[in-house]
Amino acid sequence: ETVMTQSPATLSMSPGETATLSCRASQSVDRNLAWYQQKPGQAPRLLIYGASTRATDIPARFSGSGSGTEFTLSISGLQSEDIAVYYCQQYNDWPRTFGQGTKVEIQ
Amino acid sequence: QVQLVESGGGLVKPGESLRLSCAASGFTFSDSYMHWIRQSPGKGLEWVSFISTRASTIYYADSVKGRFTISRDNAKNSLYLQMNSLRVEDSAVYYCARDRYQMPLWGQGTLVTVSS
Numbered sequence: 088e089t090v091m092t093q094s095p096a097t098l099s100m101s102p103g104e105t106a107t108l109s110c111r112a113s114q115s116v117d118r119n120l121a122w123y124q125q126k127p128g129q130a131p132r133l134l135i136y137g138a139s140t141r142a143t144d145i146p147a148r149f150s151g152s153g154s155g156t157e158f159t160l161s162i163s164g165l166q167s168e169d170i171a172v173y174y175c176q177q178y179n180d181w182p183r184t185f186g187q188g189t190k191v192e193i194q
Numbered sequence: 195q196v197q198l199v200e201s202g203g204g205l206v207k208p209g210e211s212l213r214l215s216c217a218a219s220g221f222t223f224s225d226s227y228m229h230w231i232r233q234s235p236g237k238g239l240e241w242v243s244f245i246s247t248r249a250s251t252i253y254y255a256d257s258v259k260g261r262f263t264i265s266r267d268n269a270k271n272s273l274y275l276q277m278n279s280l281r282v283e284d285s286a287v288y289y290c291a292r293d294r295y296q297m298p299l300w301g302q303g304t305l306v307t308v309s310s
């Protein structure tokens with residue numbers, strides 16, 4: 088099983104700053120990596136797939152990078168609506184696995 | 195309207211069974227690969243099961259293998275999860291989600307609580 092590890096657990100930022108979230112895979116997942124945003128009481132929403140491709144209607148301030156075992160989600164120009172938990176997920180092999188999430192707070 | 199709607203959750207005792215349903219609309223369900231994913235209260239996401247378009251390929255997480263059964267009825271645009279021998283640790287919101295790789299469409303979830 089490919090274990091996905093996200094860091095940090097919590098990120099406290101100011102409006103307008105750039106948040107950088109990390110995701111590490113225990114073995115290579117190539118670029119088969121997605122990022123999701125989950126707001127309280129809501130289902131997860133796909134942000135990024137293929138490590139760097141934005142999903143439909145996702146603003147350009149969300150960007151993804153990386154390949155192999157190291158991945159990054161960047162959120163530039165943080166807004167209050169970005170308060171959420173962000174998860175990475177690998178779809179390189181079975182079982183599909185998620186990271187434990189990074190909670191983004193805005194001060 | 196493209197959507198997934200889960201139902202069938204509820205409160206059951208350990209050892210009991212429950213069947214979840216996921217109704218699809220607004221897209222060609224029979225061409226869609228489907229997953230069940232769960233989320234325990236205050237916890238992260240855990241992938242549970244996958245089924246291919248014609249149910250020829252099925253996968254389960256080790257934590258549910260032998261107890262849960264995924265199935266689908268393409269004529270009814272519906273996905274199912276039969277959950278037997280439920281345990282306290284199966285308590286979670288259960289989501290259905292579409293597609294083989296990344297998951298661009300999720301339902302709103304249905305809550306399963308297993309408690310004596």
